[in-house]
Amino acid sequence: MLNFVVGPLGRVPGVAWRRALNTQRRMADYSLYYFPTPNGKKISMMMEEIGQDYDLKWIHIGKNMQFSDEFVKVNPNSKIPAIVDHTRDDMAIFESGAILEYLAEKHDPKLAGGEEIEQRYKVKEWLHWQIAGFGPMLGQNNFFHLYSKVDDPIGKERYLKESLRLFGVLDKQLSENKYICGDELTIADIACYWWSYSPS
Incomplete structure (x- = not known):
């Protein structure tokens, strides 16, 4: 459950989870370095699904906050999302897929496919499918259709196709x-949801 927002107060676009802005409380188990992109939303959705307290650290990528010294210590690749697990000596984890796998393994192994190796690897297949193809291709499609300052018909056609x-x-x-990997929600669904929901 989201406890505290570090950054601009008020409504964070695209996030509909609770916000308790009480600074007189214990530190949450996790810090989530976040901006409301599909990859950022994956992790806030996962935190809500597993019912973990977390502090939201706002990293405004439009203002290049991802290149700050503080954030580069958490993620040397300067990309959101990233988490810090305060229950494990402030262990930092970056890359959305790695974070999803870590949180599932630690808090709810069923979300990673459970005990059967066949199901676990089915979840891994679809998680990696999203990370390696679905997300990057939709991201490029969005860029060429929504954000590029140059009209590039070849790029538009390639990534749309x-x-x-x-x-x-x-x-x-x-x-x-019912879900991507069968009858139960898994991290594969969480990974794909916000990319399916985002405009393209």
Whole structure:
């Protein structure tokens, strides 16, 4: 559960979780370095799903806060999201997929596929599918269609075509299953949700 927002007060776009702004409390078990991108939202969604307290550390990427000395100590690659686990001597973890796997393993192994190796690797397949293809291709599609200052018809066509193909793969999988990997919610669903929801 989100406890405290470090950064601009008020509504954080795209996040609908509780905000208790009480500074006179114990430190949460986790700090989440966050900006409301699909990758950032994956981790806040996961924290809510597993019911963990966390402090939200606002990293405004439009203002280059990800290059600050403080954040580079947490993630040398200067990308959000990242977490710090205060229950493990302030261990820092970056990359959204690694964070999802860590939190599932620590708090709810069923979200990573449970005890059966076949199911665990099915979840890993789809998690890596999102990380390696679905997210990056949709990100490029969004860039060329929404943010690029130069009209690039080749880039637009390439990434739109690949994004549509990937949506077809996901749509087929979901037509055969309640969730991506079967009957239960997993980190594969959490990874894909915000990219499916984002404009493209």
